[in-house]
Amino acid sequence: MTKIEETIPAHGGKLINRLATTAERDEFMAQADKLPRVQLDERATSDLVMIAIGGFSPLQGFMEQDDYENVVDNMRLKNDLPWSVPVTLSVTEEVAEPLKEGGWVRLDDANGRFIGVLELTQKYRYNKTHEAVKVYGTDEDKHPGVKVVYEQGEINLAGPIWLLQRDDHPLFPKYQIDPAQSRKLFLERGWKTVVGFQTRNPIHRAHEYIQKCALETVDGLFLHPLVGATKSDDVPADVRMRCYEIMMDKYFPQNRVILAINPSAMRYAGPREAIFHALIRKNYGCTHFIVGRDHAGVGDYYGTYDAQLIFDEFEPGELGITPMKFEHAFYCKRTEQMATSKTSPSSPEERVHLSGTKVREMLRRGELPPPQFSRPEVAAELAKAMHR
Numbered sequence: 001m002t003k004i005e006e007t008i009p010a011h012g013g014k015l016i017n018r019l020a021t022t023a024e025r026d027e028f029m030a031q032a033d034k035l036p037r038v039q040l041d042e043r044a045t046s047d048l049v050m051i052a053i054g055g056f057s058p059l060q061g062f063m064e065q066d067d068y069e070n071v072v073d074n075m076r077l078k079n080d081l082p083w084s085v086p087v088t089l090s091v092t093e094e095v096a097e098p099l100k101e102g103g104w105v106r107l108d109d110a111n112g113r114f115i116g117v118l119e120l121t122q123k124y125r126y127n128k129t130h131e132a133v134k135v136y137g138t139d140e141d142k143h144p145g146v147k148v149v150y151e152q153g154e155i156n157l158a159g160p161i162w163l164l165q166r167d168d169h170p171l172f173p174k175y176q177i178d179p180a181q182s183r184k185l186f187l188e189r190g191w192k193t194v195v196g197f198q199t200r201n202p203i204h205r206a207h208e209y210i211q212k213c214a215l216e217t218v219d220g221l222f223l224h225p226l227v228g229a230t231k232s233d234d235v236p237a238d239v240r241m242r243c244y245e246i247m248m249d250k251y252f253p254q255n256r257v258i259l260a261i262n263p264s265a266m267r268y269a270g271p272r273e274a275i276f277h278a279l280i281r282k283n284y285g286c287t288h289f290i291v292g293r294d295h296a297g298v299g300d301y302y303g304t305y306d307a308q309l310i311f312d313e314f315e316p317g318e319l320g321i322t323p324m325k326f327e328h329a330f331y332c333k334r335t336e337q338m339a340t341s342k343t344s345p346s347s348p349e350e351r352v353h354l355s356g357t358k359v360r361e362m363l364r365r366g367e368l369p370p371p372q373f374s375r376p377e378v379a380a381e382l383a384k385a386m387h388r
Contacts, residue, residue: 008183010283011320012058012081015179019052020117020162028104028117028164035106036099038091038118038157043148043265045109046228047087048116050264050280052163053178057283061160062089065124068156072134075275075313082319084275085135085267088126088156089118096123096155105157114164121159128154136269138301145268145298169261171238172227177260182222183285185258191220195288195324196281198295200226200266202235202243202382204374206292206329206354208251209338214290214324221257222286223248228265235360237261239385243378251375260284270295270302271310275319278311282321289321293328304328330354331372360386 010016020028028035040048050056058081063071066078068086075084099105099120107116132139132146141147169176177185186194195214199207215221225244227237241261248259264280267273273296278289295307303309308325327340331352334345344351352372359369359379363386368379 010057015054016057037106046265064158084272090152092153117162119159175261193218194220194286196222196286198277210326223259226262268298270297271307274307
């Protein structure tokens with residue numbers, strides 16, 4: 001059998017591992033009280049983890065200025081490798097000022113726990129508005145991704161990192177499957193083609209339909225809900241995961257689907273984030289990636305299929321993962337099944353359009369979504385969560 005590690009190389013050719021060895025960890029811990037400290041917020045903490053486990057391969061740390069500027073302007077690292085979203089550690093001038101380039105910086109999580117080390121190679125200023133417009137397509141601070149950029153510090157700290165230890169996820173330890181493990185699982189199952197699915201929303205029938213359509217053409221489905229930082233009005237990760245557990249138990253073929261968590265944070269960068277999400281799944285070992293309607297979008301900032309069109313800006317094979325582009329799925333009253341405009345003969349009046357927003361609105365009114373919207377067990381789980 002052809003090894004999946006060879007047929008699906010990580011982005012850049014090698015899966016990065018920045019987990020400190022026991023000896024490295026002991027060395028860093030011995031200097032814990034002498035190192036200057038930077039406290040990370042939730043997003044920076046998840047970025048640190050994603051770099052360390054190889055989810056952001058080929059990044060070995062937070063981006064230096066050349067990479068940062070090239071990614072913002074051209075969607076490429078300075079070596080021309082496609083990369084669409086900057087991964088930076090931004091701090092205030094007060095925090096940055098005493099830090100010396102060439103030195104080590106202690107990275108603490110939001111609770112003040114020593115979790116990582118940065119070898120500081122660069123400190124540099126950047127233009128927040130320019131980043132907002134290029135990456136998010138808007139300079140409005142109503143956009144949640146832009147708001148984060150505007151609120152973060154003025155100086156980026158760059159350099160390779162070490163994660164001192166990989167803790168079990170507090171809520172989903174059994175679904176914490178890192179890239180090295182997912183690749184091994186795909187290999188053990190004999191999957192040569194694997195499609196990844198990204199979501200920050202509870203699963204509804206439109207999701208299920210496109211996942212199963214994709215599964216008809218590949219060996220395996222990698223369900224990969226994002227559990228890092230999201231907007232305050234998004235459905236909490238624990239609720240979303242329970243919905244997926246129900247689906248796995250009742251509605252998916254167990255031997256052809258793997259459910260795992262994606263610990264990264266949402267940027268809400270629409271088309272750019274669709275590329276970013278695809279490259280992450282490539283690092284996890286996926287050969288294909290589902291791109292649906294308004295992927296990683298928010299509000300009306302992006303066109304319905306902009307996140308699909310952006311893949312055409314790269315040469316075939318350049319990204320190293322194949323996008324599977326799906327139109328908006330709906331329930332067709334005429335054929336009494338899920339469909340898209342590609343397969344349904346129905347008129348607009350015969351189509352029941354599904355969306356996470358509609359489901360949330362119904363639940364807030366105390367209504368259970370109809371079976372055309374959501375599997376009944378999932379609807380019940382969501383209703384219970386809305387009123388807890």
